[in-house]
Amino acid sequence: MPRPGFVLDVDRSTPPILFHHGEGFRLERLPAGRSRVIYPAEPIEPLKNPDAAIRHALVNPIGDSEPLTALLKPGMKLTIAFDDISLPLPPMKRPDIRQRVIEAVLELAAAAGVDDVMLIAALALHRRMTEAELRHAVGDRVYDSFAPHGLLLNHDAEDPDNLLFIGTTEKGEEVEINKRAAESDLIVYVNINLVSMDGGWKSTATGLASYRSLRHHHNVRTMRHSKSFMDRHASELHSANWRMGEVLKNAGVKVFQIETTMNNNVFGTEGPMSVLQKREWEWSLTDRISMAGMKTALDLMPQRTRRQIFQNWQAPHAMTSVQAGEVEAVHELTTANVYKQHLVDVEGQTDIMTMGLPYISPYNVNSILNPILVACLGLGYFFNLYRGKPPVREGGVLIMSHPTPWEFHPVHHPSYIDFFEQVLSQTTDPIRIEAEFEKSFAEDEWYRHLYRTSHAYHGVHPFYMWYWCSHALQHLGQVIIVGGDVRAVRRLGFKPASTLQDALEMASDVVGRDATITHIHNPPILMADVH
């Protein structure tokens, strides 16, 4: 029986605590008597027979939906959309959940005599997936039967010929999605719900949408009103997507949603990485040795090699639930299943929150976690992993640990490079950035070209990353990065510190000498349920 997450109060006997630090780690002693550490639950039991569970879910839908078998008819137009490279994190060991689900769906479609099938990676404004990445997601069998015939596509949010305007919500938000999907008799959406933000109407209304449509909820106002965007019912981001879902539904776009959840077995139970998933005072001698060995070895390696090693890591995380049917009903259940793994009860807020940022975020799979993504991972994702209220009080200090190198992937993040050089060098205020710069990047011909023909994130994407931070930026009194490239950290508008001790010292200027501290022991991911 896996143990649930819990909160450790740090005392004199507490050993140094693990902080992820990019492609490396730090072991830090937190001040006794005023610090606590939130630990995630241990990986919950996976489904014993995932394929059977999938087949079961397809014929036993949830909510107001017929079984998939009943929805599939000869001569129909079927589009299978699936989550892109941003999920799950890190990429999972083969077979990927998407492969299992898609194969099951295709089996039923074939049996039903459906021959007009198209597969679309629902990547919104993310980069196009490469052949290797698609093969990993959908499996070689699916890839080889569809891709060579042009039936496996990356969604193109800038292809004027392949987008369809559906309508506007009651709040005037325009809904425009992939034309092939919109004109299909049925969209089967294959999802992986790594965190509670994923899934629901966000799958279709965001994953298959265009910039014209996305800008209505990917903006500073929405993000500041999403507290947090990980909590669907307190998230304006989700409300907007649900409104758009309504428009899709009313326009006759039929979606059969298949959502899956997975456990947090990111580093496995064996091998040197498994130590990352254990609680420090329970480390065995072997764990200690492997930690020390790993740290030493990593310190000796060049950055490039370290990055390659970590980027090649495929996690053994496994499926814990699958539910299919009507979008909203499915998503309610999915969220509950996600919470089973992630939620940890936390009592009240502290003055300071600390976190160690790992090497990966949704936007740098097989890539580089550039400074903007560092900010987004900390202030966007990790900060928002709460329900109720943030574990750090308003005006408090966030201390993150990451090397934050001044490095960018030239193919994946070209507009990030320019955003960093041209926008952040002038201002870090999300409102100003949105008003003064977004349009020129979003409508830029060159970025559009790179997004469509190369493997670049859309020109506007770095802005979204910055908007993702806007709730945290508004909430916090100061942000400090420990061990980061000083120039890059300053460019982000944060304070660089060389050690955690220095950072805490700096924080005392803002929150006083005896400030209380919460450390989020993440990853594996946890979500603080703060009362």
Next chain:
Amino acid sequence: MIADSLAGRRLFITGTTGFLGTNLLERLLRSVPDCELVLLVRAGRRSTVEQRLAREILKNDAFDRLRAELGKEGFAEMAARRITAVAGDVGRDGLGLDAAGRELFASCDTIIHSAATVSFDSPLDSAVEVNLMGPTRIAQLCTELRVTPHLVAVSTCYVAGNRRGTAPEIMVDESPFFVDVDWRGEVEGARRARRDADAESRTPEKLEAFRDDARRELGAAGTPLLAEKTESLRIKWVSDRMVETGRARAASLGWPDAYAYSKALGERALLENRGDVPVSIVRPSIIESALAEPVPGWIRGFRMAEPIIISYARGLLKQFPGVPEGIVDVIPVDLVSAAIIAVAAKGPEPEPEVVQVASGSRNPLHYRRLVDLVSDWFGEHPLYDTKGQPIMVPKWSFGGRGDVKDQLRRATKSLSRAESVLGALPLRGRQAEFGTSLEEKREEAERALGYVEIYGAYAECEAIYGLDRLIALWEAQTPDDQRDFCFDPRVIEWDSFVREIHLPSVVKQARVRTTPGGKVGPTREQRLRTQVLAPERQFAAFDLENTLIASNVVTSYAFLATRRLPRADRIRFATSLIAEGPSLLSLDRRDRSDFLRMFYRRYDGAPVQQIDEDAAEMFSRLIIAKSFPAAIRRVRAHRAAGHRTVLITGALSFVVKPLEPLFDDIIAAEMAVERGVYNGELRSVPPTGESRAQALFDYADAHGLDVREGVAYADSTSDLPMLEAVGFPVAVNPETRLATLARKRGWLVEQWAKAPGAPRTLIPIGPRRGRTGGLANPLVPGGRA
């Protein structure tokens, strides 16, 4: 009274654009109010003598004092009333005067001839024409016009030659050390030497060598630029050769250099040709800044001691030959002017006389004293380097000339060897800048060596110049004249002259940094960058390889060629391509378009559809992956500024097609297609070297653009024609040779790098195409990358 005796006289003066001449003219205008002055001035290439008089003489700050005394208008009025400029040249027979000029010349009572080629390293023939023949030409013209004005010829103490002991005020041929040579023979010899040197410079061997040198400096810059460079190298060689000949000839007869030699023979020739013209010869020693008139420290031009002093203060010149107890015979310019005026006022003697104006015998300045004064002064008033730190002056070692020269020569040699090694390596960017700094060091060493060669003899000269006549003349002056026209060298207090007058003036003249602290305000680079992006610019042309991306035609070929090869073949391919590397590189350096034509044959038989598909993938994997983000930003900045942008590259059109949205236009090499496959031949001359410049001109013409308002970005000397064609060239990550050129010409240099963290590939092969490929890409209509 000097002023009275010269009143109402008309003086003909040569050499007033020079240091001494300007001072003399100013003194005459200010202190001898009632004389008229006729100035012999050479007409400039684009200016009349009146313009030269106004711009190059009267504008000088020597006249500021007079201008202040008389007011701007008063000064102009007086200058117009008293000065007449006539066009002529002492290097030509009859002084090159026209009829009116001759008439004016004939009407003069006194002639002061101070025109000379004073440069110590002037070519033999020009020294001979001006210094040797000049005085004779004046005397001959007088004879021809049947006039006998008093001719005061300015010569130099150093006509006495390299010697120890006293050198009294006697004619050169009266000296026991004089080697008698016929001046006519010397003139003929100098003229012949020029013809011989010119002929030798045109031999096939020499021309070949000049061409090689031009190529070494410019690389594969294309025929017209190389031709231009070759010719300028030839002319320079002839001139250097004449300098060398001059130095050798002077040394062989016992003079320190061609200047003293030609002056000495000039005196001889004058005495022989003077006819009835009464002659006085005034011989100054080393003329330096003014003691008092018109203002203390006044100086014109960068003269003999100044470059040495400044090089020393900047820490460049660490040693200079000289005897510590030797005498440096320096005389302030105003003393020389006054002496000349006094001689002119006194009028001629029955027989030609010599007056020496020097300091050594009556008020000596010892070399050690001078060195101490200079180094103390710079210790207190240091110059500052570019970072704003004071420069410590080196300790002077009084080495012999031979030792110093040997040391400098060794340094020059090893530096130039290192430089040529670096130049041969395919270096770029920061490493290339290292080569540039080496070159700078070598040039410094060469310059120092030059100073030692030219001036070393003077520092070592141990002659002491007799001043009996000068002192007698001084003592004959009235007290008023002694006050107004001081030429007594005994009045100079060397300590205060060097510390308070000369050095401050030299430092001011040299425009060197004399204040500490870093620079404020925009740097030179920022200013140039603003210029380049200014809205008035009309277009920006970019090279591709190493300007926009860190890649080349070989890499892109390797990518395309290996993408569909089986694993074993890929390794074999890479190995053989690497083995070919050096020969490809050297071919590329010789002639870029030959290289491209040869190399592109490898595409023979490549199917168009397949290349298009793979090129779409190459766009991400190679071109963007290896691009310089700052370069792409710059292209976009130009577009945002409203400039047209054009990519001009020798790369193949299908390689650069994905870059279309970045540019308004792309000019690339086009390969011919037969039945769906490329045939390996180019449709036209690839746009490289001078044809790139031509492509640029054609482009500008076709779009109504002005190349002077164009910006061009390129990385190598083979792009020089394109860079030189536009008004605003920018060297990007330049290779050593281009870095050097860019620095010399003051071009903007950009160091653009790949995105930090960009993927690195060490072997020239592309990633293998997936089993089926098959992803749609708008770059490949109807196909899949």
